Amino acid sequence: MRTVCFYFQVHQPFRIKPYRFFDIGEDHYYWDDYLNRNVIRKVAQKCYLPMNALLMELIQKYNGRFKVAFSISGTFLDQMEAYAPDVLESFQKLVATGHAELLNETYSHSLAALKSKEEFFSLVKKHQEKIKQLFNGYSPTVFRNTELIYSDQIGEMVAELGYQAMLTEGAKHVLGWKSPNYVYSNANKPELKVLLKNFRLSDDIAFRFSNKTWADFPLTTDKFVSWLNAIPKEEQVVNLFMDYETFGEHQWAETGIFEFMRHLPEAVFRNSDFSFSTPSEVASAVPAVSKIHVPTAISWADEERDLTAWLGNDMQDEAFDRLYELEKQIRKIDDPEILRDWEYLQTSDHFYYMCTKFFSDGSVHEYFSPYDTPYDAFINYMNVLSDFILRVKEKAS
Known part of the structure; x- marks a missing residue:
């Protein structure tokens, strides 16, 4: 075959x-x-x-x-x-x-x-x-x-x-x-x-x-x-x-x-x-x-074929960690809008837009991003996440 x-x-x-x-x-x-x-x-x-x-x-x-x-x-x-x-x-x-x-x-x-x-x-x-x-x-x-x-x-x-x-x-x-x-x-x-x-x-x-x-x-x-x-x-x-x-x-x-x-x-x-x-x-x-044998995660992104397109700098790691800190509280909430926003905020693209790889793959990241810079992507996401955290705390209390 x-x-x-x-x-x-x-x-x-x-x-x-x-x-x-x-x-x-x-x-x-x-x-x-x-x-x-x-x-x-x-x-x-x-x-x-x-x-x-x-x-x-x-x-x-x-x-x-x-x-x-x-x-x-x-x-x-x-x-x-x-x-x-x-x-x-x-x-x-x-x-x-x-x-x-x-x-x-x-x-x-x-x-x-x-x-x-x-x-x-x-x-x-x-x-x-x-x-x-x-x-x-x-x-x-x-x-x-x-x-x-x-x-x-x-x-x-x-x-x-x-x-x-x-x-x-x-x-x-x-x-x-x-x-x-x-x-x-x-x-x-x-x-x-x-x-x-x-x-x-x-x-x-x-x-x-x-x-x-x-x-x-x-x-x-x-x-x-x-x-x-x-x-x-x-x-x-x-x-x-x-x-x-x-x-x-x-x-x-x-x-x-x-x-x-x-x-x-x-x-x-x-x-x-x-x-x-x-x-x-x-x-x-x-x-x-x-x-x-693949002990360390791979992907199809960029020259490195690793995770650095999404989790390669401090901004990405901060946003990613802050988001998933909410998981236990989310489990206690029965609210379709909270659940929708929780799932949509997890989409990998949000972290991809924060990528600061400016060399061989930088133009690819810029092509897909609606933001002027990775820093704008981070600030916008963290503003949203700050509001979302307030909503989750209020609902989970």
Whole structure:
């Protein structure tokens, strides 16, 4: 079995509105509805709607031989319901074909796995219920943690929840001489399969596709398939993991990214012995070659493939620790607005905006941030958190 596994992260955070020090104790609504709606509608027109239509075209054209997988965050699902029901319907139609797999994750795209097993389990189960509700009883069997964050311990927790497989980054410092193009298993719970992103081939599409200074520009389907064919025959699985916004948003339609995807399946079927599979199909069909040991958490972010995009400076650590200090009090409160804000404040993007890495990855962080500086992101978040702490203390007392 030689197969390509496409997986797309579909996520948008609830962005926080400008929130001043003087708003603390006065204004308890934190979310920038105008900005959030505008972002969703803009990206819907550039990416979600045209790309979903293209995937439906390919699934039908190849009678299900072409397959993909999505991890759709709860915050994105909530915004689709509020701002883009047409986008939600298009995802529902894709999943109904049986050839677009859904994965589970934490509902609020949070970093809870690094801090609290109880909160992690709570958010995963909430996401399960949301997927079941919106996708006709669908129940995923594969897990994708926020930003592909993974460690041996996180894998253990995911195995405890009953998943058959989990996705993560094929980080060089973890793999060493080994290839990401095999199936591995968790070091402590070998029943959990681990699928690793082939970051070179994934990033050729996600990041380098329109880079005219790249030695391999322009990327054609024939060129990409030749790279697949160059992979040793014993390496069976090529995992291509990327943000869904790659298509039309990060790589604009004018770059030819949609045409590349439109013609890729035909090039793969005509010129290689590769098929397409979903993560659950890979996990069921391909045995693990060995355990993979990841004692320290990895992710798919930045050159380091570690956690420093979210927890790499004092501002991020302060905000993260202050937030999770509230967990025990939150458990005592039965208030839907408090619970909503607690979950949305956990979204990893808020900490990502505070990142101060100004070198190789700084421009990437700036692209995604609604703030002028990381310090503005920190101050705005901490103002909101200060008000939230007051509300929690009042309700928990």
